[in-house]
Amino acid sequence: MKKLSILFTFLTINSFGQSFNTFPVQTQKPPLHGKNWMAITGKPLAATAGAMIFTKGGNAIDASCAMLAATCTMWDVLSWGGETQALIYNPKTKKVIAINALGVAPTGATADFYKSKGYKYPPQYGPLAAVTPGTPGGLLTMLAEYGTMSLKEVLAPAMELAQGYPIEGQTANAIEKGKDQIKQWPYSKKVFLPHLGEGREAPEAGEIFVQKELYETLKKLVETEQAALKSGKSRKDAIYAAYDRFYKGDIAKEIARGTQEQGGLITEQDLATWKVKIEEPMSTNYKGIEVFKLQQWTQGPVMLQALNMLENFDLKSMGYNSTRYIHTLYQTMNLAFADRDFYYGDPAFEPEEPMKGLMSKQYAKDRLKLINWDKNDPNVKPGDPYPYENKVNPYLDQIKGEKVGKINEGPVGGQFLEDFTAGTTSVISADKEGWVVSITPSGGWVPACIAGNTGVGLSQRMQSFVLDAAENPFNVVEPGKRPRVTLTPSIALKDGKPFLAFAKQAGDEQDQLLLQFFLNMVEFNMTVQEACEAPSFKTYQMYSSFGDHEKKPGSLMLNEQMPPWIRNDLLNMGYKLEYQPRTSGPINAIFLDWKHGTLWGGSSNHGEDYGLGW
Template sequence: MKHLFTILVCLPLILSAQSTQKPVLHGRHWMAITGKPLAATAGAAIFQKGGNAVDASCAMLAATCTMWDVLSWGGETQALIYHPKLKKVIGINALGVAPTGATPEFFTSKGMKFPPEYGALAAVTPGTPGGLCTMLAEYGTMSLEEVLRPAMELADGYPIEAQTANSIEREKNRIKEWPYSRSVFLTHPGEKREAPTAGEIFRQAELLATLKKLVETEREALKKGKSRKEAIYAANDRFYKGDIAAEFVRGCQEQGGLITTKDLADWKVRIEEPLHVNYKGIEVYKLSQWTQGPMMLQALNILEQFDLKSMGYNSARYIHTVYQAMNMAFADRDFYYGDPYFPPAEPIRGLLSKEYAKKRAETMNPDKNDPAVLPGDPYPFENGSNPFIRDLEKRIAKENSTASIDQQYLDQVWRGTTSVEAADKDGWVVSITPSGGWVPACIAGRTGIGMSQRMQSFVCDSSLNPYNVVAPGKRPRVTLTPTLALKDGKPFLSFAVQGGDTQDQNLLQFFLNMVEFGMNVQEAAEAPNFNTYQFWLSLGDQDRKPKPGQLLLQSETPAWIRKELIQRGYKLRFEDRTSGPINAIWFDWQHNSFWGGSSNHGEDYGIGW
């Protein structure tokens, strides 16, 4: 290859001078980081052809969707984009909506407490194809064909990695329930191992045909004199209103799903103003309350009331303070967050006010965990009155499960996806946390597209969250939460992580690791974090109640810190790695270069130049 790349790989700690398992990634012209090595290569290829960070991020998104395991094409895309000409952060809401007939009564009549985890009934409308087309058309420079080419090559056959292949094998009994999934995933039917093996060339002819249809539509539009943007949107329309949509709906309904052709045709990507707060001179941006992102902003507002640096990194006092702040923010998330395009209107202005945060901080017990922390009342902080005060009172009887934490519960907490981070020398920055349609995915007909499982993030009981009750055309409140931060009006940090309800816990601590404790981007990505389980789960269709006082720590936490935390009322759990699979880019304006950090958890990978 003509050009050399600085490649970030998962290396063992070889040199004593190296404080991290993976080295910092440095780049001058561009940076591409995501959850799969081949997908990072796709982003690098687009950069090498002259694409900007939006083009590269779209190529990485398409590639990760094609490689399954943690997401697919029928899922959802949540993105933040820094526009260097406008000098502002833009939000991309490409989350699907509940289909026609998806009501609380529908699900409860089937004996369900929440919408299901799996199958066609778990699906909201696909959002990722529209999200990719919108980002590319509005902010990219390349054609859809150019950014989809790596994904099409992958669909034509790529050596499948062990993580995905083994996931398919573990889930093969469920996969067999769905005929189109069975034909795609189980490449060795009737054998002892029916899934592909690591390194086997995994081919997806039907998905490739779907992607070719999008490219063909774009080509035809360009031949007719349409602009680049118009041609991309023509391809988008074929997905949501043409023959692809018809087959998707047919396959969905054949397998018991609710999505209609009208649901697809009516759905639109929303380009939004993100939310932000200022933490010690740094503007931190999140998508709005249809994600859990504002939870991190609330926690930062609360923690700004404390001198965290003087407490010391991961001291018992620091862990306790951050844990309590996260619990307060989670309690508000669980009750007040929902789709802002549906009534009732969420009290987000009150929730993000500094005065509200100060009041919440004043209620924190400095010595003991509060197992009964409940949502606050933000309405007075936006000159309103709380219309759901009685529902808050009802929650007291619903909180605080005493059930133990088992592997099924942890799977629901940690359920992963991927993240995409990209930046270029012209100032474009992209942070994406896409998800949905993970293995075991129910494939919609002969489209090759796995349907989302995001319906499960709704509630059916309004007393749990009156803003997030399932309804046709409504978006569920998701865990997916990319982040951008600006300092002195310029990009400071772009970061995201996978892992369900742990996402904003780990992103919060990653940010504090850098801002309060002076870690570089790779040190902060690998540094041990801690997790609370004192919140309502966002995924799963059974026990989603909080687990008060449960605290996940890194296995090497010193004995004296463990002892003090137990005295404060915590029940401790331990894992070898607790940082979360964080990917990030830090902007070194002194030298006009990028510093990249990529998780040491699994397959996360970055390339810079």
């Protein structure tokens, strides 16, 4: 903690624009450097999988797919039945591409169905929490469209892991903690609890963890690809043949059977009709930097909305983590998150989200007029973006009335904090050819319900839907619909070139900490590793996307090194303060240093995230 204290003190004192590149801080983790490639993700072994692919001549897409496959196999708060969200910079077209590989609500998943079972929201765990698997389709699509290697090559590290790897303590202990739920699902019990009936039923840290059924599933995908290649199909078509086997063949059949056997709703037809979407991302220009996020089926645009408001301030002159700076960002974020809570949802379904209005620069300026510069406002409501689209808001009475939702008056911690920061990892890579990848995959975290004899852990993303249109008319569950998720990768361009790829885990924390990371670099001149480690602050004033969908108005989580004079200022402004020893992430990021033609990698100073470069 001594180095973190030094870092915090330095950043607080040196808050008026001094270049951190001139006087670099000694960070707890060293920055990564490379000139050929960079691979960063949530598990060191998975980063090694990416490095293995790079050393065999693969590009950043190939390496990212290998890291994604490895993190799924290692249950790094996700598995193969989860969802994948990605942004890719294509150096050939010089454009950013968005990958939407989020599953959908299955047949029969209606608000009335869940209400009939006594749910206020879809459940957090089990087969009724599952959207259709998205990660396999996302991985296969990215590899087919933008990669260079075969599926056999890219899945080789994950398949070796499935045959047995020394499980790390974090996952092993999560299995032990969740074993009572795991025992409800026979296929999960068989995989996760090799010591059934003993004092500790989960694997021990360092024990070889074997997943025979998952290995067989991955083997089927590779066999299908290899057979297609032998029959004369192209690399791309051969990979899509494996895609079809997963979603339309015997694997799909077993997923549907195994899910339904355990009380779930997913059908073979649900799997066969689901497709990955390659989309246009959303973006905004912040002081000459183009920032890209996924569309409103994620929370990504909330960061863009916040940047539209913050560009109207001289943040640098406020001082890093000063009272004024914290208050400005906190109030701005809450305005954006209030819009997220009410207006974001799947754009493929009616009603149409008012994104043009929400992304309007004038709307951003007008929202700022609501800020009380002396006090926190615990009653922030959604705005009215419809006039900025020359439309009339059909929900005006609804947003002016009392918001439906649960207020949690207790301290931040326990189940609330666990729900708020649920799941997710990140996969970041870049190469010398100019490919840049930012992925925030998730879903199927421990305790996961495994679908039959496939080894595939099912998603828990249904819980991000609402059942009552009064909470969000755009995010009410319907069959075939994608829930509005927290998963939010980021890419930024400067002078028309890739500048940053960044992403983080931890649910509703993601965009508020990614926003601060971005400002750390562009406003306070931190290096990428400094920006990843620098103490952030967190608001819990938006509704959680998980569990009971609670919020804590006025709650502000600070780093425990925050000076007492700033604490007193914030208390006098009506904030309810809580403290954590580390508040920086985990954020993973790559900075593209065009001046020197090199890559810088950064990873926060807590969690298991890290990477390799060359």
